[in-house]
Amino acid sequence: MTEPIVSIRNVSRRYPGGVTAVDNVSIDIAQNEFFALLGPSGCGKTTLLRMISGLDTPTEGQIFIGGQDMALTPPNLRPTNMVFQSYAVFPHMTVRDNVSYGLRVTGVEATETARRTTEALEMVKLGHLADRKPDQMSGGQRQRVALARALVKRPKVLLLDEPLSALDAKLRDDMRLELTRLQETVGITFIIVTHDQDEALSMASRIAVMEKGAVQQIATPAELYEQPRNKFVADFIGKVNLIDVSVLTQKGKMVTCNTKGLGKVDVSTDKACGDKATIAIRPEKLKISTAEPKGPALIKTRATIRDVAYYGDTSHIVADASDGLHLEINVQNNSRTGGAGVERGQKVWVHFNPVDALLLTE
Amino acid sequence: MSAPLKPGQSPLDYAKRPWIIVLFGLVLLFLYAPIASLIVFSFNVDKSGVWHGFTFMNYVKAWNNDAIFYALSNSLTIAVLSTIVSTILGAMTALTLWRFRFPFKNMYEGFVALPIVVPEICMGISLAMFFSYTGMMAGVRDWIWPFNLINIIFAHIAFCFPFVAVVVRARLQGFNRQLEEASKDLGATETQTFMNVLVPFMMPSLVAGALLAFTLSLDDFVITLFSSGPGSVTFPVKIYGMVKRGVDMQINAASTVLIVVTFAATLIAMKLQSPSKAGH
Numbered sequence: 001m002t003e004p005i006v007s008i009r010n011v012s013r014r015y016p017g018g019v020t021a022v023d024n025v026s027i028d029i030a031q032n033e034f035f036a037l038l039g040p041s042g043c044g045k046t047t048l049l050r051m052i053s054g055l056d057t058p059t060e061g062q063i064f065i066g067g068q069d070m071a072l073t074p075p076n077l078r079p080t081n082m083v084f085q086s087y088a089v090f091p092h093m094t095v096r097d098n099v100s101y102g103l104r105v106t107g108v109e110a111t112e113t114a115r116r117t118t119e120a121l122e123m124v125k126l127g128h129l130a131d132r133k134p135d136q137m138s139g140g141q142r143q144r145v146a147l148a149r150a151l152v153k154r155p156k157v158l159l160l161d162e163p164l165s166a167l168d169a170k171l172r173d174d175m176r177l178e179l180t181r182l183q184e185t186v187g188i189t190f191i192i193v194t195h196d197q198d199e200a201l202s203m204a205s206r207i208a209v210m211e212k213g214a215v216q217q218i219a220t221p222a223e224l225y226e227q228p229r230n231k232f233v234a235d236f237i238g239k240v241n242l243i244d245v246s247v248l249t250q251k252g253k254m255v256t257c258n259t260k261g262l263g264k265v266d267v268s269t270d271k272a273c274g275d276k277a278t279i280a281i282r283p284e285k286l287k288i289s290t291a292e293p294k295g296p297a298l299i300k301t302r303a304t305i306r307d308v309a310y311y312g313d314t315s316h317i318v319a320d321a322s323d324g325l326h327l328e329i330n331v332q333n334n335s336r337t338g339g340a341g342v343e344r345g346q347k348v349w350v351h352f353n354p355v356d357a358l359l360l361t362e
Numbered sequence: 363m364s365a366p367l368k369p370g371q372s373p374l375d376y377a378k379r380p381w382i383i384v385l386f387g388l389v390l391l392f393l394y395a396p397i398a399s400l401i402v403f404s405f406n407v408d409k410s411g412v413w414h415g416f417t418f419m420n421y422v423k424a425w426n427n428d429a430i431f432y433a434l435s436n437s438l439t440i441a442v443l444s445t446i447v448s449t450i451l452g453a454m455t456a457l458t459l460w461r462f463r464f465p466f467k468n469m470y471e472g473f474v475a476l477p478i479v480v481p482e483i484c485m486g487i488s489l490a491m492f493f494s495y496t497g498m499m500a501g502v503r504d505w506i507w508p509f510n511l512i513n514i515i516f517a518h519i520a521f522c523f524p525f526v527a528v529v530v531r532a533r534l535q536g537f538n539r540q541l542e543e544a545s546k547d548l549g550a551t552e553t554q555t556f557m558n559v560l561v562p563f564m565m566p567s568l569v570a571g572a573l574l575a576f577t578l579s580l581d582d583f584v585i586t587l588f589s590s591g592p593g594s595v596t597f598p599v600k601i602y603g604m605v606k607r608g609v610d611m612q613i614n615a616a617s618t619v620l621i622v623v624t625f626a627a628t629l630i631a632m633k634l635q636s637p638s639k640a641g642h
Contacts, residue, residue: 055543075546088544092562102548105558146544153548 003067004028005189006052006157011061013047021047023213034183034190036204038197044213045193049159054078066156081150082159087142089134095145096130102153120152140171151186160192164199176203197237209233230362234280241327243279255359261325265299269359278360283330285356288342293351300351303327305342315340319350404614420615430616433600439508440596441579444518448575452526453568460534477524486588489517493589503591510594517589518579526571533567566634573631577624
């Protein structure tokens with residue numbers, strides 16, 4: 001990676017009373033990245049974002065923006081701007097005054113201010129509403145005001161705190177595309193905080209998954225989905241079947257292990273593992289058949305269909321194997337008739353290719 | 363039980379029932395008949411208590427009555443000065459209570475609101491004792507106007523600023539702290555943020571609090587009587603003295619002026635505090 005635009009080094013934020021919101025986090029974010037901080041609520045992602053903006057201060061560690069240590073730089077002097085979760089649009093100012101605020105308070109010359117404000121309003125398609133007050137606007141429009149107000153400052157980094165959480169589903173999809181488009185047009189680094197994995201996966205170029213103040217994994221969306229580093233990430237990103245196993249032998253990359261329900265299976269891994277491990281397999285990588293599947297390396301088990309949920313394009317099936325093992329299986333409904341092709345109570349074979357399974361040691 | 367509803371009538375349409383309208387009328391009459399008669403008789407030609415004809419003469423006489431004019435200008439001066447100080451002090455108190463955490467904060471907050479509920483007579487006596495012990499009661503008598511009113515101004519600030527503090531504090535409760543953060547994030551300094559974001563947000567409560575303080579100060583009698591030395595007479599105190607010496611329609615005229623002033627101030631205060639303006 002070239003010189004990162006934001007470099008977070010061993011940053012912790014502890015509150016009096018022993019609460020640690022952010023715990024020894026180190027992240028490098030490159031120029032022009034669309035970076036997502038993803039995690040359940042209370043995982044410290046917003047605190048981390050606020051520390052980048054300067055609205056909160058780390059108790060330990062350093063934050064560099066554009067190569068400069070930000071420790072002594074107050075928020076008003078940092079090259080970052082934030083889109084707040086509540087949008088925080090000034091209610092007593094018109095849209096135009098809101099957008100030009102950041103330029104006016106820093107003494108940007110009047111004609112320049114006017115030009116850049118108009119430009120920013122056009123960029124978020126609010127030119128025709130410039131003279132409205134925020135209370136005459138919808139949530140989506142107010143968010144655009146907040147966006148324009150931040151972008152007009154031409155920050156090095158734009159910080160977005162749960163920007164889509166207050167919008168309804170349809171608007172959220174539009175805004176998702178809009179944000180990606182904007183990021184490509186303006187060429188600014190975006191850091192977005194979200195608890196919604198779909199949001200992070202669809203928009204971000206890289207994602208840091210956080211839990212309990214610590215970073216669990218930093219990777220591209222595809223890597224996170226296919227190569228989760230631990231059980232938390234596997235479980236948090238998408239749906240997954242987690243099957244506890246006890247390791248019998250490991251010969252190079254091949255691990256032989258014993259599982260409840262599946263018996264003795266062989267899977268490959270790059271890591272050395274201890275006695276206990278977990279097999280992670282995504283529901284769409286499991287297959288169902290009524291006849292016993294043929295194939296030398298397939299891992300297979302008998303199971304009884306417990307539940308079939310129809311979702312239009314897919315059906316989600318829960319099947320009980322032996323030893324109390326439940327498996328979730330997603331089936332594409334590829335033909336108009338028949339749906340998933342199985343019904344409740346039916347005895348079937350569930351099988352998967354061992355290369356689709358991942359052995360997690362953490 | 364109530365009468366069955368007619369078509370198109372909802373259970374909450376009380377205002378359409380005759381007996382409710384009559385009741386409303388009686389309540390209003392009870393409340394405002396004395397004030398209305400005061401205003402009506404301020405236009406009467408004599409002081410007999412019987413209507414003998416319309417005139418503005420009482421207003422002219424009151425205006426030319428030096429004692430009344432002097433008392434009224436005292437009252438207005440006191441009201442203006444104590445309103446200015448009370449508003450600033452009250453706003454600062456509200457901001458402190460809203461923004462900072464400090465030991466005994468809840469206790470402090472309670473004590474600030476105490477002058478609102480303490481009986482005026484108690485406050486009057488305590489102020490009178492304070493001013494006489496410190497020698498201020500006699501000390502300021504010969505000072506040049508308006509400094510000879512300083513005791514009354516102090517007393518009025520003491521009971522007015524808690525009202526301002528309470529009103530401003532209530533408004534601040536609804537403030538979204540992210541607005542302040544957004545302002546700083548956009549490059550504004552603390553001072554710019556305060557002036558551009560917080561003050562505009564507080565403005566309705568500042569105006570309402572100031573008008574409240576103004577009306578309270580203007581018509582205060584008890585506390586003023588106790589804290590004023592000889593010679594510094596305010597309008598309510600002057601009227602009280604005149605009433606004791608007999609009925610005079612000049613009093614009605616002057617009182618009407620006072621009613622109009624306070625009524626207008628209250629009306630503006632209420633308008634500024636209405637939910638449509640207090641929102642966001």
